[in-house]
Amino acid sequence: MSLKRSLVLAATVTSTLALPTVTMADDPMKVGFVYVGPIGDHGWSYQHDQGRLSVESHFGDKVSTTYVENVNEGADAERTIRRLAQTGHDVIFTTSFGFMNPTERVAKEFPDTTFLHATGYKRDDNLGTYLSVTYEGRYVTGVAAGLVSETNTIGYIASFPIPEVIRDINATYLGAKSVNPDIDLRVVWVNTWFDPAREADAANTLMDQGVDVIVSHTDSPAPMIAAERRGNWAVGQASDMSEFGSNAHLLSVVNDWAPYYIDTIQQVMDGTWESADYWGGIAEDVIQIVKVSDRLTAEQREQVDAVTESIRSGEFHPFTGPLKNQAGELKVPEGVSMTRAELASMNWYVEGMTANYPQ
Template sequence: MKKHKNWQRWVTSAALALGLSTGAMAEDPMKVGFVYVGPVGDYGWSYEHDRARIEAQEFFGDKIETTFVEKVPEGADAERVIRQMAQSGHDLIFTTSFGFMNPTEKVAKRFPKVFFEHATGYKRAKNLSTYVLRTYEGRYVSGIAAGMMTKTNTIGYIASFPIPEVIRDINAVYMAAKSVNPDVKIKIMWVSTWYDPVKESEAANALIDQGVDVLIQHTDSPAPLMAAEKRGVKAIGQASDMSKFAPNAHMFSIRDDWAPHYIKTIQEIKAGTWKPEDFWGGFAEDMLMVASMNDNLPADVKAAVTKAHDDIKSGALKPFTGPMKSNEGKLVIEAGHSLTDEELAGVNWFIEGIDATIPK
């Protein structure tokens, strides 16, 4: 005991000699980990998550310490990475892809003192929250522009995986395009990847060969934009500002900003006020935005995009409001009803007019 007291006295004296307060020494930085499905250089989804991580680090300074692991496959590898983070003393772990949901839930059960937040999923626990962007809001705005700009009346959608987020976003694009162009059709190409520039480029070219002249993507590389630029058609950027990759083809990008949620979550954990929830952020929360609208767009298209954005942000426009039928003829939204977040999270149908089936 005497030796322990002497050691404490020595540490305190050393701290004072260095101009540090003993309180500052006692407070270790919060360790915050991030798990990404793609590379931080994808210029899309993972790029924006990492940009938000950097912004949170700058906001809190030495009060937090952030780490990340990129290019983590969804499945067993993800569980191993998340578990290793929890074992290495992380206080909070953000897992940023739908396929990380089950691995995150498993690890959260084993480490009840660690806080977990999972992006785009629906499973929660005492130490596990979910968070998602209302990407369908950005897709609706994209559909307005696509419907007005297409000359072939055929727009294309490069889709990743048939999960609710992707399905509802395809619906949002089509319903918006249809509202301004009754003759519009949508062609969907599934690539079964979030990030693969070769596959994305091949899908873009295949769609263009089928008469598509406006491309929208739910994948993370700028390859579709670059293909559009080369082929002389239009395209819209995904997750981050992709304007530099296609100066003429790029109409605008729908940019994600995760920083407000990351900063808020860390603040709540530090204050002891964090509670598990299902958080949705969009235009209203300034976590989704229209970025770098091209000067070459016609004035009426710019005005329509701006109005749709403003109406969604204010709540005047709720895209998923009934009556609405699926493409199998089933009434999926009653007249006057707007889908709740819980209902949006379970969308597993295409709306009337989309000539396609959802892969199993």
């Protein structure tokens, strides 16, 4: 079955509890994963599930993994997380911002279970948080988009107005602005993580407005497919989406969760795990820039590679001042980089953004 066909089918799947996928030896560690979308989205949930599969491959019969896909954020999430805890899972990873409060509540009920929540900020003795520093990849995306755009107009398909999405929009704009002072970034909010039809509609709306580079913070390759059909550029989200647009594909920003999942599970096995807030980016290879288009000139490719390496080395931080908000108020002084706490609560657009801030 083709990935495109799988994508269509995935959109109709209901939330299900998958059976453990490994034949187990005595007393394996039970590890659960909760996904907001289907594992066939070829984006966020797909990439987390690739990390789960790497866990199975690495640990063999020392672990038994379970995943639950298509879990709605809210009451459904709390029931799902509690069910995993009640069925003896030793470690539970919950992989969407809207799972934060449900995870926190269940973690208090099961103090002997280790919970890890992606993209949130609430922690406890048995509850840690983890994040891929996607804004680093978005800054590189902005640089590449700013270099190739002929209309000086980039489009951003945004999911929900949470800090992670806001800072990634800002990073994209700042990256583009650094190489193209005339750039404009337009934003369409779709209020979903995964809806191929709505994502495609948003991409086409933006391209109707003169956008020639599409960036998405949603999980299907539908925007890439739409850009391919219309001869424009697009950026892959979470996984390598180059196969969905051989000409449109500018680059993909890939989340590789395997190293974090393997290391965290090993720490729990060893009894050395402690609650923390993990941020993994380009330096840790948790964020990877892959399949940069060979349609870029040698000079353009050098610029993309240079900014990637400057972020990797720590020489450059995308959110280093002076930075002002849309009203022209200084938010970050010159030479100062935003802290994790500040980034985790970002609720403002940077100066120069023409899009209205979501209310």
